[in-house]
Amino acid sequence: MARNRETATLVFVTMPLGGGELKYGFRSRLRDSLRDNFGQTVIANGVSIQNLVIGANSPKPARASRRTETGYEGSYCSTNRIAALRADRYSITRAKPSKIQGGNHSDTYFATVNGIKVAFLSNALDSGGRGAAAGFPSQYGVRLATSADTGELVYGAEFPRLPSYSYDLEDGSVFSSKTDPSQANELRNSGGLFKEKDAGFYNQGHFAALYGVTAN
Known part of the structure; x- marks a missing residue:
């Protein structure tokens, strides 16, 4: 068949x-x-x-x-x-294993969601200090991946997808990054300093809305 x-x-x-x-x-x-x-x-x-x-x-x-x-x-x-x-x-x-990605101008950061280290690349530390001015990475609740995270990182998933927030800098430019969902409420209530760009998909309600399947 x-x-x-x-x-x-x-x-x-x-x-x-x-x-x-x-x-x-x-x-x-x-x-x-x-x-x-x-x-x-x-x-x-x-x-x-x-x-x-x-x-x-x-x-x-x-x-x-x-x-x-x-x-x-x-x-x-x-x-x-x-x-x-x-x-x-x-x-x-053969399966393709997870590797720490990045290079001279970007690094891997991650947030742990639903037991998974959801990873992404950012050049925040090579962007002329804009990341630091926005409190990255701690304000966004994400961590820099190290060799201890080798083989544990997941990149580019449709679900879960981390939310993203932007920060208006004093020079008129904007810094933005993905964030840990546990930080989203704090950033949302920052008095306008941080603005939501993408709400993300990471919980049971999001899963049901995306796929029509109830989840635990």
């Missing part, structure tokens, strides 16, 4: 992240009869958003694929299903 190209189902697979387990969510077109083989769990009402991300750019889970008489079948798979899939003649594309 060929791959299902008509519908996509929101599912997650599991993979290691740091010393724990990440639930990597995505829209799967794999036929239903193969979901258990791939270790794909359909995201349904009552799902826990702890350690769950949707559509992250990094890390990425392993992918299993093979050609059949009628076409092609393949998708992301859970780490604990790789051996069985390989024995069943699937080719396995």
